[in-house]
Each structure stands twice: as C-alpha cells, then as structure tokens.
Amino acid sequence: MSQMAMDLIAIAPLLIVAATAVVVLCMEMARLPRPGVWMLTIGMTIATGTAISMLGTDTTAFSQTFRVDALSLWAVVILAPATILFALMGRAELKNTPREGTVYSLMVFGALGAMILAGSGDLMFIVLGLLIGTLSGTAMAAHPRDTFSSEGAMKYFIYGSVAGAIMLFGITFWVGLTGTTLISGLSNPGLSSSVVLIGFISLIMGLGYAASLFPVHFWTPDTFEGAPVSVAAYLSVIPKIGALFALTQVVRDLPVSVVDWPLILAVIAALSMTYGNVVALWQDNVVRLLAYSTIAQSGYYLLGVIGFGQSTLALDSLVVFGVAYMLMNTGAFAITLAEGTKLDDFKNIGRWRPWPAVGMTVFLLSLVGMPPLAGFAGKFLLFGTAIQTGYTWLAVIAILNSAISLAVYMRIVVPMFFHESETKEPLSYAPGTSIVWISTFVLTIFVGIGVQWFLN
Amino acid sequence: MDLSAIPLLSITTFLPILGAIFLLLLRPEKTKTAYAIGITTTALTLLSAILIWVRGIGPGISQVEEFSWIPSIDIAYRLGVDGISYPLVLLTAVLFLTSLIFSSKIKDNANIFIELVLLLETACLGVFLSLDLFLFYVFFEITLVGMYFIIAKWGHEHRRKAALTFFIYTLVGSLFLLLAFLGLYLFSSPNTFDMQQLIANPQITGMAATLTFWGLFIAFAIKTPLFPFHTWLPLAHTEAPAAGSAILAGVLLKLGTYGFIRFPLQMTPDAFREFAPYIIVIAVITALYGAFVALAQTDIKRMVAYTSVNHMGYLVFGVAIAAATTTASGMIALDGAVLQMISHGVVTGVLFLLVGALQDRTKTRDMDQMSGLLRAYPLLSGMFIVAAFASLGLPGLAHFPAEFQIFLGGFDVYPVAVGFIIIGLPLTTALYLRAIQKVFLGTLPKAYTPQPDLDRRELWAIVPLIAATVIIGVYPDSLLSIIHATTKLFGL
Numbered sequence: 015m016s017q018m019a020m021d022l023i024a025i026a027p028l029l030i031v032a033a034t035a036v037v038v039l040c041m042e043m044a045r046l047p048r049p050g051v052w053m054l055t056i057g058m059t060i061a062t063g064t065a066i067s068m069l070g071t072d073t074t075a076f077s078q079t080f081r082v083d084a085l086s087l088w089a090v091v092i093l094a095p096a097t098i099l100f101a102l103m104g105r106a107e108l109k110n111t112p113r114e115g116t117v118y119s120l121m122v123f124g125a126l127g128a129m130i131l132a133g134s135g136d137l138m139f140i141v142l143g144l145l146i147g148t149l150s151g152t153a154m155a156a157h158p159r160d161t162f163s164s165e166g167a168m169k170y171f172i173y174g175s176v177a178g179a180i181m182l183f184g185i186t187f188w189v190g191l192t193g194t195t196l197i198s199g200l201s202n203p204g205l206s207s208s209v210v211l212i213g214f215i216s217l218i219m220g221l222g223y224a225a226s227l228f229p230v231h232f233w234t235p236d237t238f239e240g241a242p243v244s245v246a247a248y249l250s251v252i253p254k255i256g257a258l259f260a261l262t263q264v265v266r267d268l269p270v271s272v273v274d275w276p277l278i279l280a281v282i283a284a285l286s287m288t289y290g291n292v293v294a295l296w297q298d299n300v301v302r303l304l305a306y307s308t309i310a311q312s313g314y315y316l317l318g319v320i321g322f323g324q325s326t327l328a329l330d331s332l333v334v335f336g337v338a339y340m341l342m343n344t345g346a347f348a349i350t351l352a353e354g355t356k357l358d359d360f361k362n363i364g365r366w367r368p369w370p371a372v373g374m375t376v377f378l379l380s381l382v383g384m385p386p387l388a389g390f391a392g393k394f395l396l397f398g399t400a401i402q403t404g405y406t407w408l409a410v411i412a413i414l415n416s417a418i419s420l421a422v423y424m425r426i427v428v429p430m431f432f433h434e435s436e437t438k439e440p441l442s443y444a445p446g447t448s449i450v451w452i453s454t455f456v457l458t459i460f461v462g463i464g465v466q467w468f469l470n
Numbered sequence: 471m472d473l474s475a476i477p478l479l480s481i482t483t484f485l486p487i488l489g490a491i492f493l494l495l496l497r498p499e500k501t502k503t504a505y506a507i508g509i510t511t512t513a514l515t516l517l518s519a520i521l522i523w524v525r526g527i528g529p530g531i532s533q534v535e536e537f538s539w540i541p542s543i544d545i546a547y548r549l550g551v552d553g554i555s556y557p558l559v560l561l562t563a564v565l566f567l568t569s570l571i572f573s574s575k576i577k578d579n580a581n582i583f584i585e586l587v588l589l590l591e592t593a594c595l596g597v598f599l600s601l602d603l604f605l606f607y608v609f610f611e612i613t614l615v616g617m618y619f620i621i622a623k624w625g626h627e628h629r630r631k632a633a634l635t636f637f638i639y640t641l642v643g644s645l646f647l648l649l650a651f652l653g654l655y656l657f658s659s660p661n662t663f664d665m666q667q668l669i670a671n672p673q674i675t676g677m678a679a680t681l682t683f684w685g686l687f688i689a690f691a692i693k694t695p696l697f698p699f700h701t702w703l704p705l706a707h708t709e710a711p712a713a714g715s716a717i718l719a720g721v722l723l724k725l726g727t728y729g730f731i732r733f734p735l736q737m738t739p740d741a742f743r744e745f746a747p748y749i750i751v752i753a754v755i756t757a758l759y760g761a762f763v764a765l766a767q768t769d770i771k772r773m774v775a776y777t778s779v780n781h782m783g784y785l786v787f788g789v790a791i792a793a794a795t796t797t798a799s800g801m802i803a804l805d806g807a808v809l810q811m812i813s814h815g816v817v818t819g820v821l822f823l824l825v826g827a828l829q830d831r832t833k834t835r836d837m838d839q840m841s842g843l844l845r846a847y848p849l850l851s852g853m854f855i856v857a858a859f860a861s862l863g864l865p866g867l868a869h870f871p872a873e874f875q876i877f878l879g880g881f882d883v884y885p886v887a888v889g890f891i892i893i894g895l896p897l898t899t900a901l902y903l904r905a906i907q908k909v910f911l912g913t914l915p916k917a918y919t920p921q922p923d924l925d926r927r928e929l930w931a932i933v934p935l936i937a938a939t940v941i942i943g944v945y946p947d948s949l950l951s952i953i954h955a956t957t958k959l960f961g962l
Contacts, residue, residue, distance in 0.1 A: 327543070382641075384615060385608035394604075398652045406649070406681065413645035420641050424634060432622055432630055469542040 021075040024082045027068070027090040028129055030061040035122035042115025047105070050115045054101050054122060058094040065090035078196055079136035084470050085259045086133030088333045093132075096251055096340045097125045099450045103244035103348055106444035108157070117154050121248055124150035128256025131224075134263050137185050137195045141178070143260065144220055147253045148174035154248065155241040166233075166240025170249075173233040177223035184216020201267040210273050217264060218282065224257035226250075227316070228286040231309045235297075238305040243355065246301055247347030250308040251340050258312070262319050262332065276320045280408045283320065286313030287415040294422040301355045303422065304346060307381060310419060311339055314396055314412055321399035330469045331399045335392030337461055337468055342380040342389050345454035349374045352447045360426055361435035370443070371430045373455045378423035380458050383416050388461035477535050478525065479549040482518040482559065483595045486511055486566070490588035493581055501580040505570070508584035512570050512591065516563040519595075527556045529955035531601065531666055540604070543655075544662040548601035553956030554731055554808055555598045557949050558724055561815045562598065564934065565720045566591040572823050572931035573713035575830075576624060583624060587713070590616035594721050598728060603651040603663040610647065613722060614640055617706075617714070625709040632709035639702035643692030647729075650685030653678060654737060669736045683741035686733045687749070693726030694782045697756040707775035708835075712826020715771070719778050720819035724811050727782065730789045731808070736960070739793065746794035750884055753790055754891045757783025761897035769835045770905060771825045777861060777901070778818055780894050781869070785810045787891055788876035792960070795883045801957050803879025808953045810872035813942055817860045817868050820935035824854045827928050828909075831921050837905060842914030849923045851910040853932055858902040860939045863895055868939040871946035 022029065034057025041050035065087045072083045080086075101118050108114040127146030134140045148171065156167030191209050192199035200210065223230040238246035265275050290310030297303035315335055321328035349370050353359050364371040380389035393416070400409040443451075461468070489511025498504045525533065534550040551559065566587065576583055593616060596609030614637055622633035655663055657674040674682055692699040707715050734742045742749075760779030767773035788807030792800040827850055829835050832843070844851040860867035873895075880888045914920075924932065942949065 330542075379615065383645075385611045390608075390611075394648070394652075397648060398656065401649065401652050402656050409649055409652075413649060414642070416645055417638055417642040420638050421634070424637070428622075428630065428634070431619070466540045466542065469540070 024071070024073055024075040025080060025133075027061045027065040027087070027094075028126065028133075030057060030064060031090070031094065031122060031126045031129060034058060034061070035119055035126060038115070038122055039119040042113070042119055045115070047109075047115040047118070050118050051101050051105050054118050055098050058098050058122070058125075062091055062094040065094070074135055078198060079139060080130075081133045081135040081263060083133070084329055085262060085332070086129065088336065089129050089132030089255060089259050092255060092333075092336045092340050093125050093128055093252055096344060097121050097248075099344050099348075099454065100244055100248040100252075102446035102450050103247060103344075103351055104242065106446035107242050107244045107351055109444075111157075113157070117157055117242075117245065120150040120154045121252075124154070124248070125252050128252045131221075131256035132259035132263070134260050135197055137188065137197060140217075140221070140260050140264075141182060141185070143256060144174075144178055144181070144224055147224055147256065148178065151249055151253060154245045155237050157242060157245065158240075162240035163242075164240070166237035169233040170237045173223055173230065177219045177230055180216045181220025184213045184219075188213040197264055197267050200264070201269060203269045203271050205272050207272050210268070214268070214273050214275060214278070218261070218278070221257040221261050222282070224253040225261075225312045225315075226254065226309050227282055227312050228289045228309065231286070231290075234309060235302045235305040238301050239299060239355075243301060243347055243351040246305070247344055247351075250304070250343055250347070254308065254312060254315075255336050255340070258315055258319060259332070262322050265319060266323050276324075276403065276405065279316050279320050280405055283313045283316035284408060284411045286310060286316070287412060288313075291415050291418040291422055295418070295425075298357050299355055300350045300357060300360070300426060303357075303425070304343070304350065307419065307422060308343065310415060311343070311381070313415070314393060315339070317396040317400045317405070317408065317412060320405060320408070321403040325399040325402040327395050327399045327402060331392065331395035333470065334388075334395050334461075334465060334468045338380065338388035338392035338458070341454045341458045341461065342377045342387070345451050345458060346374065346377040346381070348447050348451040348454065349377070352441065352443045352451075357425065357429060361429045361433040362431075364431035367441065370451065373451050374430065375427050376455060376458055378427055380462070382420045382423055386459070386462040388458045391462050391465040474525065478518060478522050479533055479535050479551065479599050482515055482522065482563070483549065483592055483599055485515045485518060486588040486591040486595070490585040490592075493585055493588075497581065501574075501577050504581050504584055505574040508570050508588060509567065509574070511588060512563070512567040515591065515595075516567050519559050519563040522551060522556065522559065527551055527553055527952050527955075529553060529959055531669075534601065534666075544660070544664065545604040546602055546664065547605060548664060548666070549599045550601045550666070551599060553952040553954070555728070556952060557808065557812050558598045558728055559595060561724070561812050562591065562594045562721050564938070565717060565815060565819050566594075568819070568931040568935055569713035569716045569823070572716070572826070572928060573711065574927055576711065578624065583620070586616050586620050587717075590620070590717065594725070597725050601665045603654060603665060603668075606665070607644070607648060607651060610644055610725060613725065614644065617718060617722060620714045621706060621710045624711040624714065626711075627709070628705070629709045632705040635702050636706040640692055643689045643699075646685045647689035650682045650689065650733070653682040653685065657682075665732070665737075672737050672739060674738060675740070679738050679741040680744075683734055683738040683745065686729070686738065690726040690729040690733070691752075693729065694723060694786060695726065695779065696752055696782065696786060697759045697779070700756070700760075700779050703779060704772050704775045707778070707822070708769065708772045712823055712829070715775075715822040715826070716819040719775070719822055720815035723778060723782060724815060727785050727789070727807070727811055730786060731804070735789060735793050742790075742793040746790050749790040750787060750794070750887050753783050753787035754887055755783075756780075757787065757891050757894045758897075759783075761894040761901070765897055765901045768837050770828070770837050770840075770909065771822070771835045773837075773901065773905060774818065774821050774825060777898055778814070780898060781810065781814045781818070781861075783894070784873055784876055784891065785814070787880060787887070791876070791880045791883055792957075797882065799879040799882035801879070801954075801960070802875050804957045804960065805950060805954050806872045806875025806879060808957070809942070809946060809950060810869070810876065812949060813860075813868035813872045813939075816935050816938045816942065817857055820932055820939065821854070821857045821861060823928075823932055823935070824850065824857060827924060827932075828854070837908045840909045841912040842910070844910040845914050846918065846920035847923045849929075853924070853936055855906055855910065856936055857939065858906060860943065862898045862902045865943070866940075867943035870943055871950075
C-alpha cells in the first residue's frame with residue numbers, strides 16, 4: 015500500500031466527518047433540514063464506530079503532521095456523538111427557522127476543526143483547526159440574527175481573530191527557532207527558554223480562547239447568552255475539548271527544563287476555576303451561569319494536561335473527564351433549552367415535571383463531582399493526576415472550588431424542589447430534547463460506574 | 471441453610487435501596503402502604519445485619535466479599551466487617567428502623583421521604599462495610615445528598631439554609647478526604663485502593679504521610695465534628711425533622727469517628743502518633759466547648775445537638791489516646807471510644823426522637839415556654855429523663871462504660887488532659903438537670919390543654935432504643951467482646 019493510502023486510512027474518521035459535513039450542507043441547499051439531521055446522525059455514528067475500532071493505534075500521518083493516537087481518536091469518539099446530540103437539540107430549538115440546516119452543517123465543520131486540533135502534530139494544524147472552529151462557531155452564534163446574537167457572535171469573532179493573530183505571531187518564533195513547523199521540533203532541551211516561552215504564552219492565548227480559559231474567556235457568557243441554547247451547548251463542549259487536546263499535543267513535546275509549562279498551566283487552571291465559580295455565584299440567567307461554569311470546568315480539565323507525561327493517570331483523566339463533561343454539560347443545557355433560561359423558570363419543576371428535575375439535579379451534581387456519577391470519575395482521575403505530578407496545592411484549590419461550585423449549582427437545584435410557583439402549564443419536551451437529556455442522563459450514571467471501559 | 475455462601479454484607483447494604491426502587495416503581499397512593507414497605511425493608515435489613523453476627527464476627531476483617539470493578543487502578547467492590555464496623559452496622563440498622571417508624575406521621579411527599587431515608591441507609595451501611603477507598607468515598611458522598619434533601623424538604627423553619635450549610639460544609643471535608651485517599655493510593659506500592667492492604671502494611675511515610683494525615687483529619691473533623699469545624703452541626707440538627715436529627719446524630723456523625731479509627735489510626739499510624747498531642751488538645755477543647763455552649767441554650771433541640779459536640783470530644787480523645795501510646799491503656803481508651811459511638815448513637819438518637827415528640831405536642835422548642843410537662847405526659851417525660859441521665863453518664867446506662875474506659879485509658883497517658891476533659895461531666899449533668907427541671911418539673915400552666923401521651927407509633931420507636939441504652943449500660947460486654955477482639959489486633 016502506498017504511503018498516501020495508509021495516511022488516508024489513518025485519518026479515516028476525519029474524512030468521514032468531512033464528508034458528512036458536505037452531505038449535510040447539500041441537504042440544506044435542497045432545503046431538507048430534517049434529512050440533514052438524519053445524515054448527520056448516520057455520518058457521525060460511522061465516524062465514531064471507525065474511531066472506536068481504531069483505538070489503540072499510535073501512529074502519525076502525512077509526515078508526522080497529524081497524530082493518530084489515543085488523544086485524537088478519543089476526540090472523535092467524544093465529539094462525534096456530541097455533535098449528534100447538539101444537532102438534535104438544534105432541531106428542537108430552531109425547527110422551521112430560516113436556514114436552520116446551515117447550523118447542522120456548521121456543527122459538523124466545527125467538530126472537524128476540533129478533531130483536527132486534537133490530533134495536531136504540526137503547528138499549522140493547530141492554526142487550521144482553530145480557524146475552522148472560530149468561523150463556524152461565529153456563524154452559528156449569529157444564527158438568530160437579532161441584536162444579542164449578533165453582539166455575541168461579534169465578540170466571539172473578534173476575540174477569535176485577535177487571539178488567533180497573537181498565536182500566529184508567537185508560533186512564528188517557534189518556527190524560527192526550530193526551523194520546522196512540526197511540534198516534535200520543540201522536544202530539544204537546548205532551545206532558548208525565553209523564545210519558547212513567548213511562543214507558549216501566545217499559544218495559550220489562541221487555544222485558551224477556544225477552551226474559554228482565564229484570561230481569554232470574556233466572550234463566553236455574552237456569546238452563550240445571545241446564541242441559541244443548542245449552539246451555546248455546542249460551543250461549551252466541542253471547541254474546548256479540541257483545544258485542550260491540542261494543548262496536550264504541544265506540551266507532551268515541550269521539555270519542562272526549557273519552559274516550566276506545568277506551572278504556567280497550573281496558575282491558569284487555578285485562576286479559571288476560581289474566577290468561573292465565584293462569578294457564577296451571582297448569575298440569574300442559567301445560560302450565563304453555565305457559561306461561567308464551563309470556564310471553571312476548563313480549569314479542572316487543565317489538571318489532566320499538566321500531568322501529561324509525568325502521571326500514569328493523565329491520559330485516562332483527560333479521556334474520562336472529556337466524556338463526563340460532554341455528557342453532563344450537554345444534559346444540563348438540554349434541560350435549560352426546554353425549561354427556559356431564567357432561574358425563575360426552574361421554580362418548582364420538581365413537582366410538575368419530576369424526572370427532568372431529577373435529571374437536571376444529576377447533571378449538576380455530576381458537574382460538582384458527586385459520586386457515583388461520571389463527573390466524579392473524571393475529577394477523581396484529574397485530582398489523582400495533579401497529586402502524582404506534585405501539584406498538591408493545585409488539587410487543594412480544585413477541591414475548594416468544587417465546594418464553591420456546589421453553591422453555584424444548588425442555585426438551580428433549590429428552586430426546582432423548594433420554591434413554590436404558580437401552576438406550571440404542561441410543557442411537552444420536543445422529541446430531540448427528550449432524546450438528548452434522557453440519553454445523557456443514563457450515560458452520566460453509567461459512565462460513573464463503568465469507568466473501566468474508558469481507561470487505556 | 472448454609473449461611474457462609476450468601477453474600478450477606480451486600481444484601482444488608484443494598485436491601486434498603488432495593489426497597490426504595492420497589493417503592494419508586496410501585497408508587498403507592500396511600501402513605502400507609504408506603505410506610506409499610508419502608509418499615510418492612512428496614513426490618514429485613516436489621517434481620518440481615520443480625521445474621522452477619524450469627525455467622526460470626528472475626529477479630530480481623532472477615533466475611534469479605536470482593537468483585538472486580540476498575541482493575542486498571544485496582545479499585546474493586548470490596549466489603550467486609552470487623553469488630554469496629556459491625557456494631558456500627560447494627561446501630562445503623564436499628565436507628566433507621568426506629569426513625570422510620572417514628573416519622574411515619576409525615577404525610578407530605580411520604581414516598582420520596584421514605585425513598586431518601588432508604589437511600590441514606592444504604593449509603594451509611596456501605597460506608598461502614600466498604601473495604602475499598604473508592605467505594606467508601608462513593609457511599610460517603612451519597613450520604614450528603616440524601617441528608618441534604620431530607621433536611622431541606624422536611625425540616626423546620628430555617629431548613630433550606632441549614633441544609634445548604636450542611637451540604638457545602640461537609641462537602642469541603644469529603645473533598646479533602648478524596649485528596650487524602652489519592653495520596654494513600656499513590657504512595658502505596660503496588661498502587662491500590664484496597665483498605666485491607668493499606669491497613670496491613672501502611673507504607674506512606676514522611677511529608678506525604680503528614681499531608682495525608684491532615685487531609686484525613688480535616689475531613690473527619692468536619693464530619694464528627696470537632697472544634698472549630700462544628701458550626702454546621704447545631705443548625706443542621708436543629709432544623710432537620712426529628713427522625714433526620716436522630717439519624718444525623720446517631721449515624722452520620724459516626725462516619726467521622728469511624729473514619730478516625732479506620733484511616734488515620736490504621737493507615738497513617740506514625741503521623742497520628744506524632745500529632746496526637748495536638749489532636750488531644752482539640753478534643754479537650756471540643757468536649758468543653760460543646761458542654762459550655764449547650765449550657766447556654768434555651769432551645770432544647772439545640773442543647774441536645776451541642777451535647778453531641780461534647781460527646782464527640784470524648785470520643786476523639788479516646789482515639790487520640792490510642793494513637794499516642796502503645797501500652798494497654800491505649801486499647802482501653804479505644805474500646806471505650808468504639809463503645810461510645812454506639813452509646814451516643816442510641817442515646818442521642820432517642821433524645822432527638824423524644825424532643826421531636828415533645829415539639830409535636832407543645833409546638834415549641836423553647837425551654838422557657840415549657841414547664842410541668844411531667845404531669846401532662848408522664849410516659850414521654852419518664853423516657854426523656856432516662857435518656858438524659860444516660861447522656862450525662864449515669865452508671866448503669868449506655869454512656870457510662872464507654873466514657874469510663876476513655877478516661878481510664880487516658881489517665882495513664884495524659885492525666886492533665888483527663889483532668890480538663892472531665893470538667894465536661896458536671897457541666898452536662900448541670901445542663902440536663904436544669905432542662906429536666908424547667909421542662910418537666912414545676913407547674914403546668916393552667917391554660918395548657920394536654921394532648922395524648924406517646925402513642926403506639928412513638929413507643930415502637932422509642933422503647934427499643936431505651937432498652938438498648940439499659941442493656942449497653944448494664945452488660946456492655948455484649949458489644950465490648952466483639953470490639954475488644956479487634957482492637958487487640960491493633961498492636962497498641
């Protein structure tokens with residue numbers, strides 16, 4: 015078999031995703047949004063299956079520029095089903111709005127960008143993945159075309175452009191220093207610290223923007239609030255996991271002796287967690303609250319990146335928390351989509367719609383890290399990674415933040431069960447929303463107990 | 471029937487939750503049916519717990535049930551009992567049964583209430599029976615969720631605030647526990663979450679052991695609670711419904727004290743020995759502080775809550791004495807501490823139920839507004855007086871043999887500390903006598919229209935606990951023999 019054919023087979027999941035994106039776009043051209051969602055579901059399922067069958071592969075494609083390893087394959091396994099969930103939510107929310115099919119198509123394109131990021135072996139792939147993600151995210155966020163969504167999309171775009179420009183600027187230093195755009199070129203302990211540091215900081219600007227890490231998170235609440243809820247949910251999961259996996263791909267080749275990157279990331283993690291959780295305490299809009307919560311969750315997630323290469327639990331923690339975060343966060347957004355975005359909308363639904371209320375409680379407690387839910391399994395491994403890497407102080411900050419986050423999430427739980435309200439008019443969940451919240455609900459519990467299947 | 475082939479421990483642990491699921495599916499319309507199911511479940515659980523005893527409690531960890539769960543990081547489903555955990559299992563089974571009988575007057579969302587109580591019972595039993603750090607932690611956290619909803623939904627006036635305080639406060643503690651567990655795992659070789667191996671061969675040393683010890687200490691000090699981490703307790707105990715308070719004081723506080731014995735004492739013994747003097751000082755302060763503050767209360771429920779703080783001070787004092795010394799006195803103190811867990815569970819449990827019964831009748835918890843109730847409710851008053859005497863440590867009742875052993879063991883090692891901590895005894899005596907005088911003696915206000923004395927439901931809940939108080943007081947060896955067989959192995 016020629017090298018080219020082998021490379022193409024190695025990136026088969028991504029090719030399937032790309033093909034799906036095109037097919038879904040064609041469906042929209044024919045104004046067939048419903049079959050579009052079907053095609054998306056089928057395509058993404060095939061991509062997931064292909065990636066699962068390839069798990070365990072560890073190789074590179076196209077002269078080391080793309081890595082087919084646990085990270086990039088798991089990214090497909092997590093993000094492709096997530097895209098289906100978001101598309102179902104989008105169908106429930108945007109049904110019969112003009113150009114709704116473009117959103118589904120853009121969701122797939124954006125997921126492709128995130129998957130490219132997760133497998134980057136070359137700095138140019140990071141740039142490419144980030145750009146695809148930013149552009150499709152902007153277009154989706156602006157979909158309702160009203161003042162709020164335009165403002166949010168604008169912010170997302172401008173932040174993305176500036177952060178991306180800074181990243182490009184910094185990366186050129188790396189290329190100048192190593193003479194190659196390959197990330198593996200950085201694994202040379204003899205490199206000049208200061209130049210590598212400039213590159214690293216600017217890289218964090220770019221990737222941190224996509225992952226909404228402090229201090230490049232400012233777009234998050236506004237964009238989420240203006241965008242459709244399904245798009246907000248999408249933006250909170252897909253680009254984040256892609257960007258954090260890309261960051262992992264970079265730091266695994268970056269010698270600690272040149273730049274103390276674990277320390278830099280630890281500081282950012284601590285700030286993200288604390289900022290996200292503390293500011294979330296004052297939010298009255300559930301989407302904004304969840305937006306700040308995603309900033310905090312990115313902070314926790316960094317614990318896994320910090321330990322990469324040093325801790326035996328790091329890879330497992332990234333995968334398990336990725337799966338858990340995708341499930342619980344998507345579920346919480348799905349119920350918000352059905353119930354409304356104001357905290358008052360949640361009053362007393364425990365009485366009128368007990369199961370969605372229980373579901374929301376499970377998602378939120380999972381976000382806190384309550385066992386035996388998925389979020390606990392993820393955090394358990396993340397904290398283990400941090401301690402094993404010698405960052406006990408960061409683990410302590412993370413647990414204190416988990417306690418604060420309980421106060422944050424209880425702000426939604428308390429009204430659901432303990433606040434009186436007028437009789438709620440019966441609300442039937444759209445089928446898409448029901449599928450999403452019930453499947454994520456079951457999996458949030460299941461993944462917590464069946465963690466073994468996700469360990470490498 | 472061959473008892474040895476049955477996974478009794480798992481059955482005991484999961485029977486309550488099965489009952490809850492049954493209830494969830496059945497959704498009985500009548501609260502009576504719901505309580506019948508709930509009470510039957512807890513009764514069966516008690517039966518199953520007794521069968522564990524019949525099968526024989528070994529001195530070491532016995533009746534182990536093991537099942538692979540997450541083998542990559544050596545997490546498994548492991549259950550087992552020894553002489554320290556078994557009495558607590560029995561206490562849990564008894565207290566949940568009586569509490570559920572007592573609370574069968576709750577009609578508001580009764581199904582959900584019973585389901586939560588049953589969930590809580592599974593979680594508590596699971597904590598005591600777990601032999602795996604991960605499994606222990608899972609059960610430990612579920613207790614928080616169950617208790618949160620019980621307080622927040624069925625509690626008194628300030629229930630929501632109390633519930634949230636309880637939840638967040640104790641969550642901070644359990645998160646420290648998580649870090650400590652990860653420390654124990656990462657510093658064991660080969661890495662394992664198996665508590666049997668960690669107990670048999672504590673490997674963690676140096677700075678890591680110190681940090682782990684303090685992590686464990688903070689976790690259990692909040693749960694127990696010790697001064698200055700006790701501030702969640704009076705609020706939660708006062709605001710919870712009567713049965714909730716009984717379970718909270720009787721069982722949930724024991725998660726902390728049991729933890730002190732199981733983890734710091736058994737897994738980081740050297741660090742505990744090093745820091746024992748500090749812990750002793752904290753325990754003495756806790757005991758005295760609890761007694762003094764209880765003395766200042768006018769709310770009778772709050773007063774009982776603060777006496778818990780006092781008793782927990784004695785208890786941790788006993789554990790710390792055991793950590794500090796390798797002589798026989800340490801063993802005596804530890805025996806006392808383990809027995810104190812049971813005594814306190816039974817006595818405080820029944821006290822909270824009685825306070826609940828009192829509040830149902832008088833519609834107040836303010837002692838200044840009650841007087842002469844002995845005449846109106848002779849049975850209730852009599853029971854309360856017996857329980858109060860037990861709580862203040864009267865010989866012949868449950869607390870005496872426990873506290874006696876703690877002080878006896880402690881006197882050999884830290885006589886000065888015992889001299890201080892013993893001041894707590896006259897204080898609790900004073901506060902209970904004062905309460906009895908105020909509430910039950912004196913004259914009944916003329917305008918007061920008495921309601922019926924304890925009814926059958928309440929008697930079924932209260933009498934068994936009073937009986938247990940007397941049995942433990944008169945014949946402590948019934949439990950001490952099991953406890954002592956295990957503590958002997960501690961190598962103290």
